[in-house]
Amino acid sequence: MEQMRAILDEYREHLPMSGRQIFYRMVGVYSYPKRERDYDRLMEHLNRARRAGLIPMEDIRDDRAVSIGPGAGFEGPAHFWRSVRAAADGYHRPLTEGQPRAVECWIESVGMLDMVAKVAGNFGVIVYASGGFESVGAKYAAARRIAARTVPTTVLSIVLPGAPTCGRTLRLIV
Template sequence: MVILKLELERSKRSNWVWTKQNTARSVDIMKVLEEFKEYLPMTERQIFYQLLHYTDAPHWQRQYEGKTGQVDVYAALGRVLKWMRIDGKINHDVVIDEHRIITRKEGYTDAESFIDLKLKYLDYGYSRCMAQKQPRHIEVWIEKAALLSLVKPVADEFCRRVIVRKGYGSITFQTQFYARAVEAMGYGQTPTILYFGDWDPSGENMIHAAMQTMKDELGLDGIDYYRCGLNPEHFNTIQKNPVPIKNSDRRSKKFIKNHGTTAYELDAMHPEKLKTLVRDSIMKFTDMGAYDENKAQEVEESRWLVDITKDIKNYAREKFNHG
């Protein structure tokens, strides 16, 4: 086996300078980060859509052949954000990169540290499954991995799964859902999909492709599918400068015929509006009476666990002290 140790090979890069233009752009970015600080970290795409409030300003324009036009805001944003972090103007962790996955390092210092960590979980780790006694098996499907951090806490309130459906789902994905759906039907529940995706040729078609595979090719019927967003009624809540239709998408012709030439991305929705939309959509298909019963039971069980936890901790400490 040959493993090569690499030496740095530099490519040509232009030097970064904090010009008046770049400084003015950074001020606009700081305004966005301050306004949305409770939703941090955000992706560059999310910041981009909120930044569009400010891009009519001169420092987001450029002169070309005697004409004034807007710069590529997304590209400019990426460059300014990079140097804002390198130069310490903002913390590195305010921007998240959802495409780079880091696995967790396994292992504990020793057995005592392992027990200590597990005992800490007993203080706050219990929550009752709120999906019990419900007539529907609800899953929240979202097109954008970047929005998982916003959507998951809302779905967790109701003990519902969030599935990131980036692109068209593979047959592996479909058969995994098939198994969950069949299991739910066995409990007398109706599998119910709440879908949130872009309003564009692919985003509009993806859920229908999944429905067709499930019914025609896997032979499973009895599933309810709902497109909860983006839908036309949400467009007036989204920032200006919607996305142009991609000519490379073979579904564009049909989409334009049915819906026009404008597309919108789910990322453009205000984070709080998206969370509210997800919560309202789940509640629409949730028996809130059964939900409240589970909540009341959770409170009683939590009180009981406090006493049990004390006994377990005392037992563990005694064992370690006399071990």
């Protein structure tokens, strides 16, 4: 419990974290066993701690909870126009406009997307996550996106410590 709390404190500015992120930090920092049954056991402890109020619910993100459906809409014309004004206030030109090279950042873990995007976004870099091993569909979409550009593309690939790499490091410059 104390180790989980220490990890959450260490990453306070990046919360919420996923259970998988906490597991990898436990493996890397505290030599926690890296087996699926140990992950399941850790998740059970984490869930019990959350239910008991020992760890705030909002500190943990569940990437498996997904929904699809129509948006909530607007509560009336005034709400609509506030939304339009807020969108206009957020207008900006892409930082990459006019640059001699496009840059993409690829990560294997969807759980890391928010953290990496906070940093990369400051430089106009979009972060792509495929939720585990990159799928054929994700690779195909990336190839089409990169091929459509008029400037060369550099892909930065981030692999989590302890993640399987098949003995290869991805370096792709198109």
